[in-house]
Amino acid sequence: MGKLEFSLDQIDYQILRIMQENARTNNADIARELGMAPSAILERVKKLEQKQVILQYNAKINPDALDQKLLSFIFIKAQDPIGTQKVGLLLAKIPEVQEVHDIAGDDGYLIKVRTNDAAGLVDLMRNALGKIQEIISTRTTIVLETVKEEQKLVIPTED
Amino acid sequence: MGKLEFSLDQIDYQILRIMQENARTNNADIARELGMAPSAILERVKKLEQKQVILQYNAKINPDALDQKLLSFIFIKAQDPIGTQKVGLLLAKIPEVQEVHDIAGDDGYLIKVRTNDAAGLVDLMRNALGKIQEIISTRTTIVLETVKEEQKLVIPTED
DNA sequence: AATATATACAGAATAATATTCTTTTAATAT
DNA sequence: ATATTAAAAGAATATTATTCTGTATATATT
Numbered sequence: 001m002g003k004l005e006f007s008l009d010q011i012d013y014q015i016l017r018i019m020q021e022n023a024r025t026n027n028a029d030i031a032r033e034l035g036m037a038p039s040a041i042l043e044r045v046k047k048l049e050q051k052q053v054i055l056q057y058n059a060k061i062n063p064d065a066l067d068q069k070l071l072s073f074i075f076i077k078a079q080d081p082i083g084t085q086k087v088g089l090l091l092a093k094i095p096e097v098q099e100v101h102d103i104a105g106d107d108g109y110l111i112k113v114r115t116n117d118a119a120g121l122v123d124l125m126r127n128a129l130g131k132i133q134e135i136i137s138t139r140t141t142i143v144l145e146t147v148k149e150e151q152k153l154v155i156p157t158e159d
Numbered sequence: 160m161g162k163l164e165f166s167l168d169q170i171d172y173q174i175l176r177i178m179q180e181n182a183r184t185n186n187a188d189i190a191r192e193l194g195m196a197p198s199a200i201l202e203r204v205k206k207l208e209q210k211q212v213i214l215q216y217n218a219k220i221n222p223d224a225l226d227q228k229l230l231s232f233i234f235i236k237a238q239d240p241i242g243t244q245k246v247g248l249l250l251a252k253i254p255e256v257q258e259v260h261d262i263a264g265d266d267g268y269l270i271k272v273r274t275n276d277a278a279g280l281v282d283l284m285r286n287a288l289g290k291i292q293e294i295i296s297t298r299t300t301i302v303l304e305t306v307k308e309e310q311k312l313v314i315p316t317e318d
Numbered sequence: 319a320a321t322a323t324a325t326a327c328a329g330a331a332t333a334a335t336a337t338t339c340t341t342t343t344a345a346t347a348t
Numbered sequence: 349a350t351a352t353t354a355a356a357a358g359a360a361t362a363t364t365a366t367t368c369t370g371t372a373t374a375t376a377t378t
Contacts, residue, residue, distance in 0.1 A: 062212050098311065100304040101303075102302065102304070109306075141269065154255055195328085
């Protein structure tokens, strides 16, 4: 068969490690750090992008700077037609919703939402969520303080 | 007093919008897109970094490519000395733990964890979490499928 | 109002990088 | 053995980043 094949070597891992730390590290610097030619690194990076190992490069913006002070997680119980994720896709369309996960157990979703404040959250629930008929109930968890928030993956080492 | 002052204008927002889409967009391209000189854009980007509006640039790596197929959220009930977040800091040190949020309600944390598989999760709970004495109980939610996972913020428009 | 002071930006010059192409080497297949 | 492929070095050129200078505009000071 052959679904998706990655097959990364140690050099790829090192590139990923560097990119994960600072996605704007330039080619020449990566090359220097790994003791290789820039052209070789360029090829590898392009290949990593093509193979969808690197999905995208994003800037992490301070939510406070955009006055988005409230982070919440909401469990959503919904009656999706079996096997579909209609509700999930609708939820994903809401800009304030950063994550939508289909979770095991009581046929539901867990979503992560960022709003200006409590009023913004109420708004979102009333308007955006309110429009989705299939939603049966919700349970909201408010975040008081975030201690860590990264999406860095653990990259294997050679041993 | 004066905590942190941001104060961003429309041009800053546009830069953030571009950077949020692709953090490797180069200076010259941003300048072209906004119809400004590269030197002006460079100044602004540096200022955004200094002011901690842009916190970092990261590459989003495909978890599957690193064989990290299991995503879980774990609610952790813990008895932290009041006002401290000792447990939170200990949790944050675990590499597989991508997020640690101090949540309202039953003095607990919500963490987001990525492991290879169920065995990896069990391992982590037994070893890493097991070592933290203050943890009273945990409740784990397994993600079956992720519909959306971004950290893009909603950037204000001028109207 | 007149004069400083600071800020944002353009434009030009130069340093550094990206990108492309060619060649070599090594690994793998035939 | 002999192709074939993949990875990478190295060189040449196209693009960018970066620094510096000058100018306009706003903001403050007296």
